[in-house]
Amino acid sequence: MDDSVTPKQETIRMLFELDRDDDPRLYDDLIRFKKGTKRINRLRLLAHEAVLGQFNPVAVAAARTVPVPSSADTAGAAPSGTAFDLPVAVDVFDAPIEK
Numbered sequence: 001m002d003d004s005v006t007p008k009q010e011t012i013r014m015l016f017e018l019d020r021d022d023d024p025r026l027y028d029d030l031i032r033f034k035k036g037t038k039r040i041n042r043l044r045l046l047a048h049e050a051v052l053g054q055f056n057p058v059a060v061a062a063a064r065t066v067p068v069p070s071s072a073d074t075a076g077a078a079p080s081g082t083a084f085d086l087p088v089a090v091d092v093f094d095a096p097i098e099k
Contacts, residue, residue, distance in 0.1 A: 026046070
């Protein structure tokens with residue numbers, strides 16, 4: 001199947017089944033909503049954000065630079081890297097702007 005050719009205006013319909021064992025965080029997030037439109041819209045939003053994050057070079061580069069804590073780290077030790085490696089978040093904790 002050729003992935004480069006996309007059908008025009010074709011609606012995609014899916015039956016989505018998810019057990020908590022498959023992905024506990026996603027399951028817990030989706031189970032908050034009753035069956036129906038709210039749950040589907042939440043899943044659609046999460047999928048959309050994941051696609052944007054996957055193709056955003058800044059987010060991809062930042063994800064590679066943020067260290068992942070290992071089991072060797074102690075519980076009280078501070079992480080060696082910073083979680084604010086994105087250029088957008090650089091000045092978030094600067095002094096407030098004064099007029």
